[in-house]
Amino acid sequence: MTSRGTPSRFLRSVLQNGLGRYVCQLKxxxxxxxxTHPSSLGVREYIEEGVVDYAKKNPxxxxxxxxxxxxxxxIVAEYLNGNVxxxxxxxxxxxxxxxxxxxxxxxxxxxxxxIRKPNHTDSPSIQGQWHPFTNRPPSIGPIKPQKQxxxx
Amino acid sequence: MASGYIxxxxxxxxxxxxxxxxxxxxxxxxxxxxxxxxxxxxxxxKKLKLEGPPPPKPRSQQxxxxxxxxxxxxxxRLHESFSLELLKIAFINPCYLQVEQERRKGLGINSETxxxxxxxxxxLSAKGADFTKSFLNDWCRASFPSxxxxxxxxxxxxxxxxxxxTYVARNLGIExxxxxxxxxxPDDVLHSTxxxxxxxxxxxxGAERAGFFLRDFLVTQLLxxxxxDMWTVVNPxxxxxxxxxxxxxxxxxxxxxxxxxxxxxxxLYFVGLYxxxxxxxxxxxxTLLAAEEEAARVALRKIYGFSENRRPFDFSPQxxxxxxxxxxxxxx
Numbered sequence: 001m002t003s004r005g006t007p008s009r010f011l012r013s014v015l016q017n018g019l020g021r022y023v024c025q026l027k028x029x030x031x032x033x034x035x036t037h038p039s040s041l042g043v044r045e046y047i048e049e050g051v052v053d054y055a056k057k058n059p060x061x062x063x064x065x066x067x068x069x070x071x072x073x074x075i076v077a078e079y080l081n082g083n084v085x086x087x088x089x090x091x092x093x094x095x096x097x098x099x100x101x102x103x104x105x106x107x108x109x110x111x112x113x114x115i116r117k118p119n120h121t122d123s124p125s126i127q128g129q130w131h132p133f134t135n136r137p138p139s140i141g142p143i144k145p146q147k148q149x150x151x152x
Numbered sequence: 153m154a155s156g157y158i159x160x161x162x163x164x165x166x167x168x169x170x171x172x173x174x175x176x177x178x179x180x181x182x183x184x185x186x187x188x189x190x191x192x193x194x195x196x197x198k199k200l201k202l203e204g205p206p207p208p209k210p211r212s213q214q215x216x217x218x219x220x221x222x223x224x225x226x227x228x229r230l231h232e233s234f235s236l237e238l239l240k241i242a243f244i245n246p247c248y249l250q251v252e253q254e255r256r257k258g259l260g261i262n263s264e265t266x267x268x269x270x271x272x273x274x275x276l277s278a279k280g281a282d283f284t285k286s287f288l289n290d291w292c293r294a295s296f297p298s299x300x301x302x303x304x305x306x307x308x309x310x311x312x313x314x315x316x317x318t319y320v321a322r323n324l325g326i327e328x329x330x331x332x333x334x335x336x337x338p339d340d341v342l343h344s345t346x347x348x349x350x351x352x353x354x355x356x357x358g359a360e361r362a363g364f365f366l367r368d369f370l371v372t373q374l375l376x377x378x379x380x381d382m383w384t385v386v387n388p389x390x391x392x393x394x395x396x397x398x399x400x401x402x403x404x405x406x407x408x409x410x411x412x413x414x415x416x417x418x419x420l421y422f423v424g425l426y427x428x429x430x431x432x433x434x435x436x437x438x439t440l441l442a443a444e445e446e447a448a449r450v451a452l453r454k455i456y457g458f459s460e461n462r463r464p465f466d467f468s469p470q471x472x473x474x475x476x477x478x479x480x481x482x483x484x
Contacts, residue, residue, distance in 0.1 A: 015323045016375055020368025020467050023229055027325045030216050060229030064216040080325045122376040126461045131436075133410045133422060143412045 008114040014081045017108065023060075025080050025108045029101070030064040033073040039090040040073035046094040054101055061105065075100065079109020210335045211328040222329060230324070232365065235356040238276070242348035243326075245341050246272045247333030273348035280351030281344075284312055284370070287363050291371065295465060299456045306383035311370050314339045320369055321346045364470055371465065379458040380449055388448040392425075395455055402428040404451070406444045409434055423447045 017023055031047065033040035047065055055063045075097075077085045085104065089097055128134070132143055211217060220236075223243075227234040249272055256263065288308045292299065299307075310316065318339045321327065326349065332341045354362040385391060393403055410422035423443040424434035433451035437443030453459050 015320060015369065016372040019372050019375070021231055021469065023231075023324075027225070027229070027328075028216075028222070060225050062218065062221045062225045064218070066216055081323050123460055123464075128461070132412075136410075138409065142410070 003114055006114060007111070008116050009111060011115050011117060011120045012110070014079075014108050014110065023080070024058060024105060026058070026061045026077055026105050027080050028062040028064065028078045029104065030066060030076040030078075031073075032066050032068055032071055032076065034069060034071055035067045037070070037073075042092045042094050042097055043073045043089055046097045050094060050098050050101075054098070058105060075104070077104045077107075079107070081109040083109040083111065085109075208336060219329075226325060226329060230365070232353060232361065233357060234352060238352040238356055239349065241271050242273045242276050242352040243329050243331055243345060244270050244272050245330065245332045245345060246274060247341060248272075248331040251333040273345065273351075276351035276355075277344040277348040278351075280347035280349065280354065281312070283354050283359070283362060284347060284350055284366060287359075287366050288312065288370070291363075291367065296457050299458070303379065303383050303456065307374075307379075310377075310382040311373065314343050316370070316373050317346050318342045320373065324369070361470075368467065372467070374465075379453055379456065385449070385452075388445055388452055392448045392451050392455075395452070396427060404432055404448075406447065408440065425451055 014025060015023075017025065031043060031051070033043040033047075035044070051063060051065065055061070073089050075087045075089055077087070079085070085107075087100060087104070089100065092100070212219065223236055223239055227236070227239060249268065249270060252268055252270075253263075256266075256268065285308060288311055289304060292304045292307050296303075321342045326345060327337050327342060330337050330342065330345045332338070332345075334341075337345075350362060350366065353365055380388075389404075396403060404425035404427050406423050406425055408421060409424045410420075412420045414421075419438060420436060421438075421440050421443040422434050422436050423440065423446075425432045425444075425447050433447050433454055435443055435446030435448070435450045437446045
């Protein structure tokens with residue numbers, strides 16, 4: 001779809017994160033998997049090896065591990081601003097899952113949609129925003145519409 | 153009939169799967185196209201259209217929730233070391249205690265044998281609110297020394313208002329942890345929970361750390377805000393005259409500097425305020441009076457140091473405050 005048909009937002013951070021102190025925006029991450037089905041093999045290996053290290057490195061995120069029969073294996077990430085992201089991890093290797101975890105940890109919870117501008121500032125002008133009267137000596141006179149030179 | 157009997161005998165050959173759970177009980181799953189599914193989905197869709205979506209449930213009543221772990225993670229996430237008991241008390245609101253008592257009475261639980269031994273957060277909340285007000289007042293006066301007390305009050309009032317505090321609280325994940333009587337948590341309950349959390353932080357880690365916390369989360373909400381968004385001033389020219397008389401500067405005289413489109417629908421006038429023939433400030437407006445008022449506001453912003461190009465606030469992390477101590481020790 002076109003950019004006008006799809007939603008878009010401006011570049012921003014949640015609660016000016018990083019200005020004062022950096023707060024990891026991921027508040028809880030839940031791993032839902034099946035104990036026997038082969039599609040959650042990678043998830044089960046990751047839970048055996050990598051998830052405890054991840055939880056120790058990120059003390060601000062609660063990690064829930066929930067085995068459920070006959071489910072599609074997925075990872076549900078909840079962020080501080082209330083957004084919830086679900087990622088389906090059918091037949092992924094433990095390395096891919098740990099990369100996915102780092103990706104989810106470093107995201108802010110804002111929507112993944114088109115960002116209109118790659119920059120944002122709260123103080124757009126230091127010397128004062130230009131307007132047609134800036135640096136215009138008053139001796140010139142007021143701003144008037146220009147007379148057309150070619151009059152047909 | 154005979155055909156029905158043959159069909160039953162041949163059940164294992166069709167797509168239905170018979171699972172033997174115990175010796176005499178078997179659960180049968182039908183894996184083929186379910187004929188009741190379409191009618192069921194239509195009825196559920198009609199019910200949704202009639203009654204609207206189901207009411208939201210608090211996160212603590214949804215699956216996968218561990219309160220103790222969540223409270224610990226909350227404390228770690230903010231890089232603060234809260235005392236967990238105080239923090240848990242800070243999240244308990246009196247409305248929750250009332251609702252809990254009524255629920256227990258309704259269930260017929262004897263209140264003598266199983267008493268509800270929970271303290272609520274009223275004291276902590278009052279303490280936190282006082283500390284917040286005093287810290288924000290001190291911070292305002294330190295950052296804007298020439299701002300009068302009415303201006304300071306309005307800035308502090310804006311920062312401690314329900315709107316700003318509940319916005320900050322919702323984006324810090326406090327709403328999930330609050331124990332309140334209603335869901336979604338009402339604004340005043342969330343406000344008092346936030347203040348109680350500040351009180352708990354002050355008691356656990358001291359006033360300095362609580363001050364840094366407030367600076368990092370409440371003061372950052374001032375970014376991008378104009379002074380007169382928070383402080384409604386009816387007569388800026390009068391206040392400007394008072395300020396200038398205090399500093400023994402001659403009174404301002406308004407003069408028209410620029411004009412454009414005076415006879416059109418959107419005229420533009422720039423009025424400058426001169427004290428002793430030196431330009432104080434100039435401001436634009438659609439009419440001469442509006443331009444003069446705007447010029448007075450610009451002059452006040454310059455005097456109080458609240459212009460857009462002022463030096464940014466200092467949000468440097470706390471370690472930099474501790475480093476000078478180490479340097480002085482090592483030099484000796």
